[in-house]
Amino acid sequence: MTAPLPPPAPEPHHRFWPPGVPHTVRPSAVGLSHYLAVAAERDPDKPAIHFCGQSLSYGALQQRVEALAAWLQRRLGVQPGDRVWLMSQNCPQYVVGFFALLRLGAVVVPVNPMSTATELAWLQQDTDAQVALLAQELLPRVQGLLASGALRAAVVHAYADAMHPSTVGAADSPWPEPFHQPRQALDRAALHGLEDALTEALSAGWRPANDHPGPDALAVLPYTSGTTGHPKGCMHTHGTVLASNLASQIWRGLHSASVFLSVAPLFHMLGMQNGMNLPLTLGATLVMMPRWHAPSAARLIEQHRVSVWTAPPSMVIDFFAQADVLQRDLSSLSLLSGGGAAMPEAVATLLAERFGLRYNEAYGLSETAAFLHANPLHRGKRQCLGMPTPGVVSRIVDPDTLAELPPGEVGELVTSGPQLMLGYWRNPAATEAAFFERDGRRFFRTGDLASVDEDGYYFMRDRLKRMINASGFKVWPAEVESALYEHPAIHEACVIAVDDPRRGETVKALVVLKPAQRGQLSEAQLIAWARERMAVYKAPAWVEFVDHLPKSGTGKILWRELQEAHRQRAQAAPTAPATDPATAPAAAPTSTSV
Known part of the structure; x- marks a missing residue:
């Protein structure tokens, strides 16, 4: 049987450990x-x-x-x-x-x-x-x-x-x-x-x-x-x-x-x-x-x-x-x-x-x-x-x-x-x-x-390959998606990167509206709503309403599939949208952490 690992040293999260749960579990024989x-x-x-x-x-x-x-x-x-x-x-x-x-x-x-x-x-x-x-x-x-x-x-x-x-x-x-x-x-x-x-x-x-x-x-x-x-x-x-x-x-x-x-x-x-x-x-x-x-x-x-x-x-x-x-x-x-x-x-x-x-x-x-x-x-x-x-x-x-x-x-x-x-x-x-x-x-x-807070709890920021780099500012799609779910009309959302001639990349949201809300919310209204609630470089510059989002067998939204489909369409018809200069952030050093 594989030798058990040494017990972990005391960690910050041990202060909030579930009562009665051991820090290690004996391996099965x-x-x-x-x-x-x-x-x-x-x-x-x-x-x-x-x-x-x-x-x-x-x-x-x-x-x-x-x-x-x-x-x-x-x-x-x-x-x-x-x-x-x-x-x-x-x-x-x-x-x-x-x-x-x-x-x-x-x-x-x-x-x-x-x-x-x-x-x-x-x-x-x-x-x-x-x-x-x-x-x-x-x-x-x-x-x-x-x-x-x-x-x-x-x-x-x-x-x-x-x-x-x-x-x-x-x-x-x-x-x-x-x-x-x-x-x-x-x-x-x-x-x-x-x-x-x-x-x-x-x-x-x-x-x-x-x-x-x-x-x-x-x-x-x-x-x-x-x-x-x-x-x-x-x-x-x-x-x-x-x-x-x-x-x-x-x-x-x-x-x-x-x-x-x-x-x-x-x-x-x-x-x-x-x-x-x-x-x-x-x-x-x-x-x-x-x-x-x-x-x-x-x-x-x-x-x-x-x-x-x-x-x-x-x-x-x-x-x-x-x-x-x-x-x-x-x-x-x-x-x-x-x-x-x-x-x-x-x-x-x-x-x-x-x-x-x-x-x-x-x-x-x-x-x-x-x-x-x-x-x-x-x-x-x-x-x-x-x-x-x-x-x-x-x-x-x-x-x-x-x-x-x-x-x-x-x-x-x-x-x-x-x-x-x-x-x-x-x-x-x-x-x-x-x-x-x-x-x-x-x-x-x-x-x-991810990041870890002072209590030892971990928070996902995104996949290493999914980060959007908007003028050097890092945007984590998961963070933007979470904010979008606060809108009462949104049923599901997926954020992907869009090539941008000025910023390099910018944010696009693919959104499924609740049935009763379809036709009641415009792309411009949702973009304005988002800009009031998050930094402008994080807010979607583009919104597309869709009937559904593709999912894996376990129910995960297939963001890679959506990202790749968008890139293929962009290559077939390269008409990159211009960023609004009044709202685009100034270029930032690539080492900026947000």
Whole structure:
């Protein structure tokens, strides 16, 4: 087992540490699959998953996990260390596949179900995966890989097999057509039905030949959506994933009686950890949604008395924008948390004043198995990344020199802790660039620009590559977006950089108005409103009203996509707007910090 890191020295934030929470958490001596087995042994009849009107108990879940693990081992020869794809929308079969692979000591490669055939071909070469577990509607994407022999086998599931029969094909179902398709015939020798595999293994009484893997075994290989080039696989062991989970459980006071709403995609660390691994290692119950649908979320929270929900701000904003949400009984919801973007001040105030809920903001990355920083429940700060959690040491450094910066200065956030990945899969150059050693610790460079206050709380300023440089003045788009959310007509906003012949770059806001406000607010009115509330170089010089903003599977607004689309349009029709000289700031030295 990996040796634990030395305990962190006293830090400013320890003055505000949650009562009863230790500064470090003892590392687990067992792997993830062992936790599920214990939960099933302790309470086999307890619901583990509620999904589309059907419940799956811990005993039944563990039985299916063991059977599939044994079948994969006997029939397909999956061995410890093998990389195996898992490609599906959220469903119980995803959970069974995930833990069956962990039980074998194989490495789960969670694949975005929106991946194209070209992306999948590259991913197969990078992971050398030979076997895939996937939903049947995704089979056309991998037929070329199966035909060429790059993939030698696929285990296929149908969502409808996990749904209550009354919900399959229901006229009022919010779920798209693939969720209602019955099991389809498989016409290739390399294709195997999941239910057929389970039936064979259960009838024969097969069990995996090996023991549960330990904490140092590689567990999961999530791929980042890198800013340039191909994505990079983050090598996480059972121990690094559990370090994040165990710290989150203790920090937030979670327990086996908690009921989790699981809606963020399981292929992404946010959903994988908070919507699957964390509740199942606790022996808690998760209420799983195939995908986001605000009215269904409200109904399920009320029906199952959901107490814990982790979601990005955009999803929370969508949920509480429902006209009839006040008629729902949401009294069971005790913890609403998330990250990925700051919760706008105006929305946080609405949650507190109208619903009595505080959005517990936190911070993590794929490279840190999600949970890394968080606000204490008893003393949170709004629009804040919180403080380093048990065992974590973070610093703000100069991105060029790595010299530590004092409180209040903006620099790159670097961090060290037991949940850090081992490195990037088959990419030693990227691994070397991402880590450095200091004071006996291995620090990871997050690429996020942040600052820390005198209390030891960290605040996001922006991505290192997202900063807008307006005449030498630094503008953090996240700060401008947060201010825009205070306007009562704005539903969503995204700020991007626009080339400017005088300032170099200037600020543009892409804005979605609330339905009742469309046509009631002009671009000029919003620009004037913004200039009254922020420095003129920060205020948008350009506003564009749009019907919607593109989002990732986890609900994050895809600012890079918007930025790139604007730049391509500008290159195609280079008519750079002139800046208003009466409002433009004078040129500033490039070293100016704002």
